[in-house]
Amino acid sequence: MSNMNSKIIDDVTTDIIDIKQGSDEFLIEEEFTKKMINSKFSNIPLRIKLGLDPTSPDIHIGHTIVFNKLRQLQNLGHNVIFLIGDFTSMIGDPSGRNSTRPSLTKEEIEKNANTYYEQASKLIDPSKTEIRYNSEWYKNLGASGIIELTSKYTIARILERDDFTKRFKNKLPISLHELIYPIIQGYDSVALKSDLEIGGTDQKFNLLVGRDLQKEFGQEPQCIITMPLLLGLDGIEKMSKSKNNYIGISELPDSMFGKIMSISDDLMWKYFDMLSSISSDEILKLKNQVLNGLNPKNAKIQLAHEIVCKFHSKILADRALENFENRFKYGILPNDISEIHVGKAPINIIKILKASGLTVSHTEANRNIEQGGVKIDGNKISDKSIILFKGEYIIQVGKRKIKKIILD
Template sequence: MNFNKIASSHPAPTALPLSDRVQEALAITKRGVDELLIEAEFAQKLARAEQTGKPLRIKLGLDPTAPDLHLGHTVVLNKMRQLQDLGHTVIFLIGDFTSMIGDPSGRNITRPPLTREQIEENAKTYFAQASLVLDAERTEIRYNSEWCDPLGARGMIQLASKYTVARIMEREDFTKRFKAGTPISVHELLYPLMQGYDSVALQSDLELGGTDQKFNLLVGRELQKDWGQEPQCILTMPLLEGLDGVEKMSKSKGNYISITEPANTMFGKIMSISDPMMWRYYELLSARTLAELAAFKSEVEGGRNPRDIKVALAQEIVARFHSPQAAQDAVTDFDNRARGGIPDEIIAVTLEGAPLGIGQLLKQANLCASSSEALRMVEQNGVRIDGVAISDKALKVAAGTFVLQVGKRKFARVTLT
């Protein structure tokens, strides 16, 4: 790609009045966001789009660093869908080039770059999963290798000349690492520039990201000015807390809800969040209107059981990633478990070594990570065999077929020989 071809000249925008539709679109855009910069500029972009009939170009870039998405990832995808439903063009950008650099955002060590093979494998499933939220037919899919690969050494040097080291080092994670004497590789300094260059190549009007992406999004805004483009606005979304209600949702922390896990498991995990956290999930994940959420809160204040409201949330999310019927089945399964019943579908396991100690039995059935964890669950009255609570840590289980239960959600039908 010719490095200079992307440049475009925009006249100074004329202030336009904000119609009721624009005001409503702005309110939808702002729902649940952390920041919208600069709001007045974005309002004018919306007004211009309404006047001209030309939709805004709205960009979200994701590096395929892992093959699966969880609900935390969908927070920003939900916002994209809202903007898509307002009639704007959403661009799902797969960072196949930037993945080879590795995004250093929020990290205190260098992120190992992915191989081309890892990137291609992860990218295969990314958009398929994102399409569970976005309207795939109305989504523009792009890969940033389209314009990054052709840059070459000359183009990279020209791009690097657009930003100073001092500005790059203003990024909090770089500053902390520099002060701590933690190594920073030169290629990491290029990452914000490459992400910013994506905005130039796509001529985006608005870029979305998590709060940890704010610096990178601002770089894109500045680079667009250098290319004579109208600078994009930026919208940052909060990082969704995980099931513990404290740490951000993350697979490494084990507090996540994958969008590909079974419907019953997904439903049960959502039901396990606290009542106060339920409202946070509603705000960031639900498609319900603000008026509907306000009505729910009034009902709870009036004495309605929060559990009923949480069931509605769990049903909505399960229906989105599975089906309405799967969501209804999950409600039935959850209620059955709450009454001490056994789910209709549970894993079947065949083991040898009877009689087998209860700790080893639970471990080998993959219901506990270790025998010591299994014995702790026995101590806490969290283990049942065919619905009967087990309290003896020295129990040896004889041969036979039975249902093991650990906690509220883990079941296995075991045949022990």
């Protein structure tokens, strides 16, 4: 073996170690090593794929775990394909769900998709990124093509999927369009001739279907990297746009900062591990400081400041910290409170809280008042029968939700 060949193999071995870091599962490492070596020898970059369905206008910070891996592969010289699933969004990914996902209209999908490229450009190098939409090939495939495609996979294989199995056993409905979703998504890898696909751990089944379909179409099967899922703000479910427990990467600095400050102390450390740029040694040092008396809030402020810096700037992160401290430490309200016209006065406070979106239901409104979590113009209230008349009111629920309510 020549010295040059030996160096290439050594470089690839080092790159593979770096690529594996932070991932949950790497399938199949030996195959990907061969792809990397061949890429080095031929000087042809690999095709790295990530697909997202635009089910809302926001890319959230949970996605950044995957995007950071894409950026790492871009830095190694490989081509990244960011696939926007404008066709698959109309079906709805059943991954990790115990009920059928609501369908979106074409107009909703187009509106959401329009924001994705701009947001993704904050996370990966747009000059080294190929943006594709899977409607490109599905609009030409037609009904006969889709029937032929579904003939390449069996119902038995589809029902091996864990979330389908659970729903079937619990006699929960599974729609036919959900059953074909993994096949439709898998065909994207065929259309794009993907060498490697990256996704969250909940996407493993779909990614494996892509690998199987590539074999059916005579292609070299893609390798797969699954990345761990970030828990949402509730600390229970994965961060998800559909569950509304997420932080969008384009959210205003104050909102982003406040949401990070709202997470539990236990969840904070998971966010440090998965989102922070500081080393594991520094995180361990910070944990020890908390164990020895440092207020966990101080550590959370450090995390919130870092995340706002990452998606905005240090100046805006400093301002968000100042606004946070003014609001919660000194009782000073921010200048940019959103306004909402609720309707004609007089109106009961319970109805106002629900109509303004400060609470999701009348029940939640009642509970917040009972627990002392509602303020009107800075004054805590306990009477659920309060009626407000024509005018403007600053109403606050908990520490983060605050709006100027206008009654006509």
